[in-house]
Amino acid sequence: xxxxxxxxxxxKDLNTHYDQIGSLHLRELFTDDPNRGQTFSLDAVGVHxxxxxxxxxxxxxxxxxALANQADLPARIEAMMSGEKINVTENRAVLHTALRAPKGAxxxxxxxxxxPGVHDVxxxxxHFCNAITSGQWTGATGKPIRNVVNIGxxxxxxxxxxxxxxxxxxxxxxxxxxxxxNVDGTDFAEATLGLDPAETLFIIxxxxxxxxxTMTNAITARDWLLSGLNADQSAVAKHFVALSTNAEQVTAxxxxxxxxxxxxxxxxxxxxxxxxxxLSTMLAIGPENFAEMLSGFREMDExxxxxxxxxxxxxxxxxxxVWYTNFFGAQxxxxxxxxxxxxxxxxxLQQLTMESNGKSVRLDNQQVDYATSPVYWGEPGTNGQxxxxxxxxxxxxxIPCDFIAFAKSLNAIGDHHDKLNANVFAQxxxxxxxxxxxxxxxxxxxxxxxxxRVFAGNRPSNTxxxxxxxxxxxxxxxxLYEHSVYTQGVIWQINPFDQWGxxxxxxxxxxxxxxxxxxxxxxxxxSSTNQLIERxxxxxx
Ligand code: F6P
Numbered sequence: 001x002x003x004x005x006x007x008x009x010x011x012k013d014l015n016t017h018y019d020q021i022g023s024l025h026l027r028e029l030f031t032d033d034p035n036r037g038q039t040f041s042l043d044a045v046g047v048h049x050x051x052x053x054x055x056x057x058x059x060x061x062x063x064x065x066a067l068a069n070q071a072d073l074p075a076r077i078e079a080m081m082s083g084e085k086i087n088v089t090e091n092r093a094v095l096h097t098a099l100r101a102p103k104g105a106x107x108x109x110x111x112x113x114x115x116p117g118v119h120d121v122x123x124x125x126x127h128f129c130n131a132i133t134s135g136q137w138t139g140a141t142g143k144p145i146r147n148v149v150n151i152g153x154x155x156x157x158x159x160x161x162x163x164x165x166x167x168x169x170x171x172x173x174x175x176x177x178x179x180x181x182n183v184d185g186t187d188f189a190e191a192t193l194g195l196d197p198a199e200t201l202f203i204i205x206x207x208x209x210x211x212x213x214t215m216t217n218a219i220t221a222r223d224w225l226l227s228g229l230n231a232d233q234s235a236v237a238k239h240f241v242a243l244s245t246n247a248e249q250v251t252a253x254x255x256x257x258x259x260x261x262x263x264x265x266x267x268x269x270x271x272x273x274x275x276x277x278x279l280s281t282m283l284a285i286g287p288e289n290f291a292e293m294l295s296g297f298r299e300m301d302e303x304x305x306x307x308x309x310x311x312x313x314x315x316x317x318x319x320x321x322v323w324y325t326n327f328f329g330a331q332x333x334x335x336x337x338x339x340x341x342x343x344x345x346x347x348x349l350q351q352l353t354m355e356s357n358g359k360s361v362r363l364d365n366q367q368v369d370y371a372t373s374p375v376y377w378g379e380p381g382t383n384g385q386x387x388x389x390x391x392x393x394x395x396x397x398x399i400p401c402d403f404i405a406f407a408k409s410l411n412a413i414g415d416h417h418d419k420l421n422a423n424v425f426a427q428x429x430x431x432x433x434x435x436x437x438x439x440x441x442x443x444x445x446x447x448x449x450x451x452x453r454v455f456a457g458n459r460p461s462n463t464x465x466x467x468x469x470x471x472x473x474x475x476x477x478x479x480l481y482e483h484s485v486y487t488q489g490v491i492w493q494i495n496p497f498d499q500w501g502x503x504x505x506x507x508x509x510x511x512x513x514x515x516x517x518x519x520x521x522x523x524x525x526x527s528s529t530n531q532l533i534e535r536x537x538x539x540x541x
Contacts, residue, residue, distance in 0.1 A: 004362075005493055006370055010067035017063055018327040025458045026053060026432040044313050045299045045476055048465040053432040054320055054400075055328070055460050064319040065309045067491060073309065076490045077483075081305055083109045083266070087497035088363060094497050095264075096271035096482065100297040100475070109266055117264070118275075125261055125279055126287035128241070132201065133172060133283070140235035141198045147176040149191055150280040151217045152205030154351060156243070157181040159273025159478075160205065162348035163281040166341050166474050167293075169410040171284040179280075180221075183213040188220050197228030197239070204242045205277050207269050209249035212506065218253065243276040268497050270351045271482060274475070289471045296475025304483040314480050317462065318487025320400070324460065325371050330398045335378035337404040338424040339469055345404075346378030349481055356485045356496035363493050372492050378402075382423045393431065393455055401461040403428055404477070408468040424463070431459035 005011055030036050030052075040052035040061075079086050083093045098107045098114050105115045131137035135144040150160050161179045164171070171177075178191040192200075202221045206214045218240075225239050226232070233254060242250040242260040245267075250260050261276035273281065274297055282290040300314070309315045324330035333353075335346045357373035379387065381403070392399045405424045409417035434457020440450045464480075466473055489496030512533065515521045519537045523530040 050463045089498045093266040095266040100294040140238045143198045146199040153181040155269030156205035162344040209244045209246040293471035293475040296472030297479045300476045300479035314483030318484040332375040334401045338381040343380045359494040403463045
């Protein structure tokens with residue numbers, strides 16, 4: 001393994017470089033290089049990335065690329081994509097890229113080519129979707145399926161929900177799609193409100209098929225269906241399918257493995273929306289659009305694998321995140337899609353980025369002595385502008401932003417789209433250039449008010465400009481962030497593919513459940529937790 005990060009020469013060079021250019025203003029950088037917009041833009045696989053509004057110069061980029069080379073990034077990309085067991089804490093390969101590999105590809109795990117299995121499942125999913133949408137598959141009473149409820153959480157929910165929303169324009173509007181994730185009964189109650197059980201299909205999406213929230217909701221769904229239909233267990237076969245790696249638990253729940261679409265332990269939960277976990281997406285948009293989405297993922301995968309680091313979209317975005325996180329001390333990144341269809345994209349990215357790189361132990365088991373993943377957050381434009389952008393413009397935190405914009409609207413109505421995009425371009429410009437005190441005074445602002453109206457500027461952003469949101473483009477965008485996350489993880493020498501940090505809370509919750517159900521159980525927690533449990537018991541009556 002490479003030297004600890006902060007001892008690498010590239011890191012030290014970046015530190016020195018930061019001292020030299022960290023305080024330069026984007027105004028100066030743009031004045032010094034009139035072609036800066038072109039210099040720091042990149043076009044690949046139909047995605048235009050303008051990263052010129054970052055606090056960088058050519059040397060910064062060279063040093064960041066040197067850092068990536070010192071981390072052996074090209075070899076690490078190859079290791080991931082060729083099926084090496086890079087998820088060392090779980091001894092697993094990490095092959096979400098195999099989920100979108102072409103039919104003839106050969107990618108091996110333990111000597112076995114996994115690609116034929118991927119395509120078998122995709123084909124079965126396709127047949128199933130066609131059977132549902134054509135009405136050939138009917139519920140237990142003979143009625144066709146009109147409602148689909150996906151039950152899952154984390155990677156078994158966020159990807160499907162995001163993709164369903166993102167690709168609604170391409171979706172079959174005669175199917176009602178709903179999603180249940182929270183163990184809060186309200187989620188289930190509201191999602192099933194008004195649905196006819198005879199026309200409802202439940203997709204139980206869970207890699208492990210043991211997740212408390214999902215299994216609780218699945219059991220409730222089974223009760224809801226059987227009591228709604230006044231039917232016996234045999235009705236389950238016509239109303240439940242499972243997406244999982246755990247055939248044993250699926251069978252134990254009562255779902256026939258004929259109605260199970262499998263995947264593999266080398267697909268992480270948060271990387272599984274293009275595996276069987278995407279069944280709801282395929283039902284909504286159809287197998288052809290789903291295949292188009294996979295082709296978009298694949299294009300970005302190939303770009304990541306083959307483009308030189310300096311012309312590599314995920315590498316550049318990942319390295320810029322490292323630059324701000326580790327040298328500027330930025331703690332968050334905002335993702336701001338200027339497309340209503342992408343309104344769940346930031347939520348999806350939260351799991352992808354933070355469950356992946358929210359780590360503080362390196363691959364060599366040592367504690368990191370530098371920051372790792374920033375907090376990712378965001379809302380679609382222009383809503384965010386009327387909410388939290390104030391802080392991005394004039395607050396005390398440095399918040400690098402990713403703007404995502406499309407040249408063509410999927411719903412061209414009047415001048416909405418020009419107005420929408422005028423806003424995204426204006427925001428990037430305002431953040432970068434700001435407005436000086438002199439400019440404020442020149443506008444006739446009274447001196448007493450002027451300081452409040454100053455925009456310091458020098459606030460960095462990337463702008464991704466793409467022609468139109470299509471299934472393929474969605475695949476590209478997701479793969480872009482997946483690989484940016486991997487790039488960051490490689491630099492930080494951590495494992496982006498485990499998630500031990502979610503375990504402790506799960507174990508403690510299991511212990512507390514019986515304590516909430518009985519009022520006599522002896523409580524052995526800290527005084528705060530004991531008190532909360534006691535109060536809860538008496539309040540709930
Ligand atoms: O939150 C932890 C986690 O394991 C995620 O990584 C995963 O996406 C989610 O729970 C759901 O897990 P499963 O698909 O096994 O139900």
